[in-house]
Amino acid sequence: MKNRPLAVMCLVFLVIRCLVFWAGAKWEFPPEVLRMDGEKICVSGRIFKxxxxxxxxxWYLRAGDRAYIIYSSEWSDYRIGNTIIVTGTFHLFERASNPGTFDxxxxxxxxxIYGMIFPESIKVTDNTIQYGKEWITSLRERWKKELLDRMGDEGAVLSGILLGDKSALxxxxxxxxxxxxxxxxxAVSGLHVxxxxxxxxxxxxxxxxPFSGSAALGILVLxxxxVMTGFSVSARRAVxxxxxxxxxxxxxxxxxxxxxxxxxxxVIVGTAPLSVFDPGFLLSFGAIFAIWGGEELRIRLEELKDKERKKEKTPGIKRKKTIRQKLLWAAYPGLCIQLLTFxxxxxxxxxxxxxxxxxxIWVIPMMSVVMGAGLLGSICCLVLPPLADVILWISKAVLMFYEWNCRIMLKLPLARIVTGKPDTIQILLYLFLLMLVYLLFRKGKGKSGMSALIFALTLLLGPWSQHYGELKVTMIDVGQGDGILIRMPGGLDCLVDGGSTSEEMLAKYTLEPFLESKRIRMxxxxxxxxxxxxxxxxxxxxxxxQEVGVGIRTLVLPEQHLWDEGLENLARTAKRAGTKVRTMKAGEAIRDRAGTELSCLGPSEEYGGEPGNEASMILKLSSGKxxxxxxxDLEGAGEEDFLQxxxxxxxxxxxxxxxxxxxGAATEAFLEQNNARYALISAGKDNPYGHPGEKLLKxxxxxxxxxFCTKEDGAITLLVKGETxxxxxxLE
Structure with a gap:
């Protein structure tokens, strides 16, 4: 770095800027904003997007130092630059209420951006238009429509690649x-820009x-x-x-x-210090830094080889690279990026x-074909429409190959390695070891470098966060529904229920991210x-x-005479997916090798009620004391059957x-016969049923x-180790 004084100055600035920001950072919105959640508000501001x-x-609205997103179900001709007064209901964006889920x-x-407004009325007070931004936005909308009309589903993919618009994908x-x-x-990344x-x-x-004219024209287009593609962190970095x-x-x-x-x-951190928490920032800058470091190391290794040849007195002899070596060097930049951004x-x-x-190795080089044909075909839409379809078909063919290739690769053994979320100490030690690997290779100590690299990857990817030896029970916040994970000391992972009436695509956005963050693939x-x-x-x-999510080995259902249409459909789906289906009745149990037992207590064989809430399967988890x-959802006749x-x-x-x-749940009779020190309730925020009820809480x-209730506490985890x-x- 001694020959890079500007880089050193900027590094010092980055450190100081981050320290000053963290010292005075406010990690939550002001109290008055938090109190606005769900309230009717009136805001005046200018549309900027x-x-x-x-x-x-x-529409994106900027009002002073705050920004809001306005969602509407009806189109109105509001332009970028218009000043408007919005009256409507304000909502904060949801916080992550489970480990692993998106915040x-x-x-x-x-x-x-402070939150979202669902408008009741919008009034334009100033018709000023920012014509540059408005023209760019209109161009983006027309461009996207043209791609969708001419290319169908692949047009949605190309729209994401060229325009950063994935709404139709x-x-x-x-x-x-x-x-x-x-x-x-x-993502419209630095590569695209x-x-x-x-x-x-x-x-x-x-x-x-001339140089100056070429550079100026490039900037005028770039x-x-x-800006049209959203000016993401990676795009700003590239610009x-x-x-x-x-x-x-x-x-x-x-x-x-x-x-x-x-x-x-x-420049980016100086103007937007929160960018350092953006994965896009870390991936974009990490990738370029990895390319630079990898190239520096490659040059150094070539120098060391030249020195060896000189010692052997054969400086003019260079062996021809084998196919294996060519493939290795083709994968080298991607490998460097993968290692640093892991x-x-x-x-x-x-x-x-x-x-x-x-x-x-083959996808990235083919991107130049996708983008080149996509851009040329888009231009032809304006000047020579008949030729546009022919050129855009080239992009379409490559994108169809991408999708086919993705489906094939997922069918290969070990296509997905679920590692869970690494701890901070794991990440810091891994990065330290990666730096050591770089230094060892630079000094020509390849064997030591490889050993250090294997150790670093083992440290980052190894099963250090496994739960063996302790019992963990987590009531997942699934909104208005139930879902409880049991991780037994002997290594068995069990899920009791997993559904919701308030959350759409519960598996994709809640259950699977939570489970995978805990290193659960099956x-x-x-x-x-x-x-x-x-x-x-x-x-x-x-x-x-199951191919792209979390697998299920065995689905356990109540006895078949208690099945309703929902359980029958679930059993059929499981059999089609290759999941084993079994039933469980009172007296049967699942045991792990550490002696933990999950046993069925009901319904009894004498129960003659209808399927549904009253026929809920009752389970008891036992581990030591x-x-x-x-x-x-036990209640009514089912509760009576259980208590008797x-x-x-x-x-x-x-x-x-x-x-x-x-x-109506957990009646006085139930609580008299079944004592407990703690109670866990799974209920959704603002649910229409008023759960949990005041009488029940009393x-x-x-x-x-x-x-404890998921509505206020988010996911609730019980950690049992010995007698503690x-x-x-x-949500502390």
Missing amino acids: REQREKGPT SRSYYQNQN DPEVKELYQKNGIAHLL SFIGLLIYRTMRKAGV LPYA YMYFIRMGAEVTGRVYDLLTSLVVSAA PVLLSSYYEFPLYSVLVN LDYVLISHGDTDHISGIQEMLER FSMLFTG GESGSGTYTVLKVPHHGSD RLETCGIQT MTIRKF
Whole structure:
């Protein structure tokens, strides 16, 4: 760094800026904003962005130092630059209430967006239009429509690649790209922006245009394009680096990639310090830094080889590279990027595609074909429409190959390695060891470097966070529904129920991210209390997406005469998915090798009621002195049947309160016969049933039972080790 004074200055600035920001950072919105949640408000501000989404138009409003998103179901001709007064209901974005799930509030807070407004009325007070931004936005909308009309589903993919607009993209295709490690293609990244800028610059130079003219034309096209695609962190990084590169070209200076990268980081963090928490920032800058470091190391290794040849007195002899060596060097840049960005990827997705480096060897070079044909075909839509379809078909063919390739790769053994979310100490030690690996290779100590690299990867990817030896029970916040994970000391992973009536796509957005963050790729048992939607919707979804989600080995249902239509459909789906289906009746149990037991207490053989809530399967978890009673939606005749049976009385450490804490659940008779120190309730925020009911809470309080509820606490985890139990609330 001694020959890079500007880079050193910017690094010092970055450290100081981050320390000053963290010292005075406010990690939550002001109290007055928090109190506004769900209230009717009136806000005046200027529209600075417009988007057309599937559910309707969206406007971004800036009011002083705050920004809001306005969602509407009806299109109105509001323009960027208009000043409006909005009256409507304000809502904060949801916080993550489970480990591993997406935190919408933090995501938008990083962009200084305070919340969303559902308008009742909008009044324009100033018709001023920012014509530049309005024209760019209109161009983006027309461009997207043209691609969709001419290319269909592949047009939605190309729209994401060229325009950064993924609103029309099939969620299944998006997930295929992510699971194969090529989701970066769908974001308008520095790769895309750099491609556009350098294509224009080099074309102009070949045409004889001077350095300054070529650079200026590139900037004039590049900057509006970056703005049109959303001006993401990676796009900003590419624009700033392009400016610096063109400055070096015009002035005849040597362009230094590292200095350019650090200066760009200083500019972005200086203006938006929360960017350092954006995975896009870390991935974009990490990837370029890895490319720089990898190239420096490659040059150093070539120098060491030359020295060896000179010692052997054969300086002029160079062996021809084998196919294996060529493939290795082709994969080398992707491998460098993968190694450095591993912690970010694992912290965001909790898994990595084993074959992603291999896939990217042919996918990334083909991107120049996709983008080149896409841009040329888009231009032809304006000047020569008949030719546009022919050229765009080239992009379509490559994108169809991408999708086919993704589906094939997922069928290979070990295509997905679920690692869970690494701890901070794991990440820090891994990065330290990675630096050591780099230094060892630079000194020509390849064997020591490889050993250090294997140790670093083992440290990051190894099963250090496994739960063996302790019992963990987590009541997952699934909204208005039930879902409880049991991790037994002997290694069995069981899920009791998994459904919701308030959360859409529960498996994809709640259950699977939570499970994968805990390093769970396959559940040993999923036990279903009864067939209501709020107990099975997520399980149904999981069974249908086991290839890209979390697998289920065995589905455990109540006895068949208690099945309703929901359980019958669930059993059929499980059999189609290759999941074993078994039933469980009172007296049967699942045991792990450490002696932990999950036994069935009801319904009894004498129960003659109808399927549904009353017929809920009742379970007891026992491990040493710890015990927990699982009650599904038990009530009415089912509760009476249970209380009259041999297992109807007991003392438990924890009670899972029946039926989400409704007033009719856990009657006085039930609580008299079944004592507990703690009670857990699963209920959704602002649910229409008023769960948990005041009468129920009063009964629990009278019995001296301490109560926890997912509605306020988020996910609730019980950690049992020996005779000690710890209760942790995710939303402290």
